[in-house]
Amino acid sequence: GVLRVLFLILTLIVTWLLLSKFFNVNWRNLHLKAQRWVGQDSPSCPTCMLKTSKNKCGLEKSCPPYHFAFKIRSGAANVVGPQICFEGVNVMSSVKNNIGRGLNIALINGIGTSGVLLTTDFFDMYSGNVDDLLKFMKRVSRGTLVFVASYDDVSTKLTKEAKAIFTEIGSSLVESLHFRDNWVFAGAKGIQEKSPFEQHVRNDKNTNKYDGWPEVLELGGCIPKKMD
Known part of the structure; x- marks a missing residue:
């Protein structure tokens, strides 16, 4: 019984780590695509927002x-x-x-x-x-x-x-x-x-x-x- 519980906990941990990595990568890719869509990677774009600055x-x-x-x-x-x-x-x-x-x-x-x-x-x-x-x-x-x-x-x-x-x-x-x-x-x-x-x-x-x-x-x- 103890082994089954430990195996279940280990399985949940591994699954959580894999899902976290998957969603993190996909979220980052989605964010980069959004930046390109609004033109943030094009400094010459006249309608783009100014770069954020503390000054x-x-x-x-x-x-x-x-x-x-x-x-x-x-x-x-x-x-x-x-x-x-x-x-x-x-x-x-x-x-x-x-x-x-x-x-x-x-x-x-x-x-x-x-x-x-x-x-x-x-x-x-x-x-x-x-x-x-x-x-x-x-x-x-x-x-x-x-x-x-x-x-x-x-x-x-x-x-x-x-x-x-x-x-x-x-x-x-x-x-x-x-x-x-x-x-x-x-x-x-x-x-x-x-x-x-x-x-x-x-x-x-x-x-x-x-x-x-x-x-x-x-x-x-x-x-x-x-x-x-």
Whole structure:
């Protein structure tokens, strides 16, 4: 009787170990297939989620003291909207439903340590009125951080006066924008030199990643806090 009980217990243990190994392997394979299905093994996929990170806005490294963390992503063609993250919070995105075709702009109070969001807005540079953009930008006060992400087209209605305003806040590439180019930029009102936070890619049928649109741009970094 004792031997039969021991044999039964041993059989149950072996069976449990085999089943555990089987389900673990199959679960791992299923998980990998799911990752491939949503595109997580393709870093160039514009609709994929950002890699998880403990740092604000998914930056590879944390920002030093007295710096703001940010990340800007342009739109993907005219399908996937842009995204602006500041201090770990997405201030503009499709989820928040506050983005649109053209220039997507977030204004942050860059003076002091708080980094308070002042306002966000978007301006259609294809069929909209550039005067709306001019009124918005002319109200920007000294010390304000300006984050810009393109979506679809930003150039058609962008006048010399509008370009000059972005040049004054640190842009060195706004004069080079053409139809359906992608552009991401972070500047500040009252900046004394050109901003190091800017990227631009041309709409070129020979190099476009999407049909009629260039690749997505993503720009992240740490902006010093202005203490006075």
